[in-house]
Amino acid sequence: MKYAYYPGCSLEKNAAAYGESFTAVADVLAQELVEIPDWNCCGATEYFSLDPLPAYALLARNLALVPKGLTDLVAPCSACYLNLYKTEHHMAERPQLNRDVNTALAEANLSYKPGTVHVRHALDILVKDVGCEAIAAHVKQPLRGLRLVPYYGCLVVRPGGLGSYDPEYPDALDRLLEALGATVVDFPLKAACCGGHMPQINPETAYGLIYELIASAASREADAIVTLCPMCQLNLDVYQAQANDHFGTHHSMPVLYFTQMMGLAFGLSPQAMGFGQEFVSAQPLLDKLASPPPPPEEEPKKKPQRSKKALPMPSLR
Amino acid sequence: MKREKSESTLYDQVAAIPGGERLKLCLQCGTCGGSCPSGPDMDHTPREIFAMLMAGKREEVLKSNTFWFCVSCYYCTVRCPQQIPITAIMYQLKHIAAGEKKYTTDFTAFSQTFINMVENFGRGFELGLATQFYLTNRPLAAVGMMPMALGMLTRGRMALLPTRIKDLNGLKAVLRKAKQIARQRDREAGVRA
Numbered sequence: 001m002k003y004a005y006y007p008g009c010s011l012e013k014n015a016a017a018y019g020e021s022f023t024a025v026a027d028v029l030a031q032e033l034v035e036i037p038d039w040n041c042c043g044a045t046e047y048f049s050l051d052p053l054p055a056y057a058l059l060a061r062n063l064a065l066v067p068k069g070l071t072d073l074v075a076p077c078s079a080c081y082l083n084l085y086k087t088e089h090h091m092a093e094r095p096q097l098n099r100d101v102n103t104a105l106a107e108a109n110l111s112y113k114p115g116t117v118h119v120r121h122a123l124d125i126l127v128k129d130v131g132c133e134a135i136a137a138h139v140k141q142p143l144r145g146l147r148l149v150p151y152y153g154c155l156v157v158r159p160g161g162l163g164s165y166d167p168e169y170p171d172a173l174d175r176l177l178e179a180l181g182a183t184v185v186d187f188p189l190k191a192a193c194c195g196g197h198m199p200q201i202n203p204e205t206a207y208g209l210i211y212e213l214i215a216s217a218a219s220r221e222a223d224a225i226v227t228l229c230p231m232c233q234l235n236l237d238v239y240q241a242q243a244n245d246h247f248g249t250h251h252s253m254p255v256l257y258f259t260q261m262m263g264l265a266f267g268l269s270p271q272a273m274g275f276g277q278e279f280v281s282a283q284p285l286l287d288k289l290a291s292p293p294p295p296p297e298e299e300p301k302k303k304p305q306r307s308k309k310a311l312p313m314p315s316l317r
Numbered sequence: 318m319k320r321e322k323s324e325s326t327l328y329d330q331v332a333a334i335p336g337g338e339r340l341k342l343c344l345q346c347g348t349c350g351g352s353c354p355s356g357p358d359m360d361h362t363p364r365e366i367f368a369m370l371m372a373g374k375r376e377e378v379l380k381s382n383t384f385w386f387c388v389s390c391y392y393c394t395v396r397c398p399q400q401i402p403i404t405a406i407m408y409q410l411k412h413i414a415a416g417e418k419k420y421t422t423d424f425t426a427f428s429q430t431f432i433n434m435v436e437n438f439g440r441g442f443e444l445g446l447a448t449q450f451y452l453t454n455r456p457l458a459a460v461g462m463m464p465m466a467l468g469m470l471t472r473g474r475m476a477l478l479p480t481r482i483k484d485l486n487g488l489k490a491v492l493r494k495a496k497q498i499a500r501q502r503d504r505e506a507g508v509r510a
Contacts, residue, residue: 009440009441010441012440012476012480013443013473013474013475013476014443014469014474014475015474016473016474038482038483038484039482040435040439040440040482040488041434041435041439041440041441043431043432043435044431044441045388045389046427046428046431046432047428047431047432047435048408049408049411049412049415049428050411050412050415050425050428050429050432051412051415051432051496051499052408052412052499053495053496053498053499053502054492054495054496054499056495057491057492057494057495058435058488058491058492058495061488061491090335093335094335100495100498100502101495103494103498104491104492104494104495104498105491106494107487107490107491107493107494108484108487108488108490108491109487110487110491154388154389154390154391154392155389155390155391158390158391158392158394158395159391159394159395159404167391167395168395192354193354193388193390193392195354195388196388196389196390197388197427198354198355198386198388200427200450201385201386201424201427202355202358202386204358205354205355205357205358205386208357209354238465238468238469239465276472277472277473277474278472279468279472
């Protein structure tokens with residue numbers, strides 16, 4: 001399929017690994033991405049915080065710039081995705097907002113008619129449009145032996161009813177990672193918050209949230225946390241050292257994008273997938289993949305023998 | 318208790334958002350605060366804020382750090398048994414507080430600095446945001462940020478210069494007009510008078 005592509009500011013630089021791996025993976029799966037010409041920042045959570053109407057106008061400019069003939073917009077960043085989604089839906093639901101936003105857009109000879117663009121997240125198009133079976137068919141190097149934590153964060157799965165994901169316990173990424181051959185770790189905090197902007201607002205709050213996620217993944221002997229959001233990656237990876245310092249721990253948990261894992265499984269080079277840009281090195285994971293441990297020999301299961309000294313047990317028969 | 322002088326109370330201004338009328342259905346169950354990642358560090362949990370709004374405690378609500386500590390994770394919104402749009406209410410409180418000088422803090426400054434970057438370039442600019450925010454608001458913390466900034470730069474994860482969109486003038490015109498309409502709508506709603 002052909003999509004209007006909204007990379008968002010993070011993917012240009014701090015999440016370049018996400019941008020590089022997503023476009024590469026889309027290419028392998030024969031999905032065409034047409035970058036929206038001259039797109040602008042989505043305003044993150046900050047613009048909506050201070051002044052919602054200009055925030056809607058900022059976002060609607062991107063919707064207005066979607067090339068004619070394209071109906072689906074794909075955004076890999078969770079915040080970009082939710083902001084664009086909210087704008088599209090709120091303009092459709094609120095006539096006055098729609099009029100106000102279009103009055104503002106007219107200043108740049110632009111307009112947007114709600115309902116013309118379908119805003120979607122990268123995970124959504126890969127799981128729904130391409131499908132896990134088709135993805136599995138492209139796997140050349142299965143991620144066998146890797147224990148991966150599927151981490152969704154907040155914005156793609158919540159604002160309830162906005163998507164078709166369970167807001168508390170989604171499983172789309174779980175299924176995708178399984179299709180790559182990885183062992184998916186059942187992770188109770190899979191949709192918990194990474195701290196968002198709290199490292200800037202009140203660092204201690206952020207460290208607590210980061211620590212819980214990292215420690216929980218480590219206790220499940222995960223090889224990496226796999227994420228779909230640049231903010232989650234940044235907080236868990238870049239601030240992991242600070243969180244460690246704060247709690248006196250020594251965790252070393254790589255935090256990678258799901259598209260990087262897809263690229264690896266498709267046989268693309270780690271370098272082309274942006275490996276090495278992470279603060280907490282993913283080299284141990286790459287080494288493990290290069291020399292997978294021999295599969296554990298299946299021991300024939302013996303029926304546990306009761307000790308002869310044991311007290312007699314009541315029998316159902 | 319003092320009554321609000323202005324015609325519309327803070328409660329009315331908050332309840333004016335789409336779905337905000339459900340605020341009156343709050344059960345005071347505390348699911349919001351219990352689900353909130355920042356809850357333990359907030360001056361008041363969202364539940365308390367709602368009780369304070371109903372009691373007309375405008376000053377105390379707007380001085381609280383609660384809505385600035387909201388990370389916009391939407392746990393409260395999806396879990397609220399009364400389907401109150403709690404996250405949207407937190408956004409509205411930020412919007413109202415940011416409009417009055419006496420309630421602005423360096424939390425407001427972070428959002429404003431981010432917005433300035435977007436308005437000046439059309440794109441986010443992390444180095445500019447971090448430098449301007451920390452040097453202006455938290456100079457001591459800026460020193461601690463240096464190793465991280467260096468790490469970002471050496472890994473190629475932070476740009477030294479901002480990227481500008483082509484039609485920056487068009488974007489600025491759109492935002493100027495949107496702000497003009499926004500102030501008119503605020504006046505109509507009695508917000509940020």
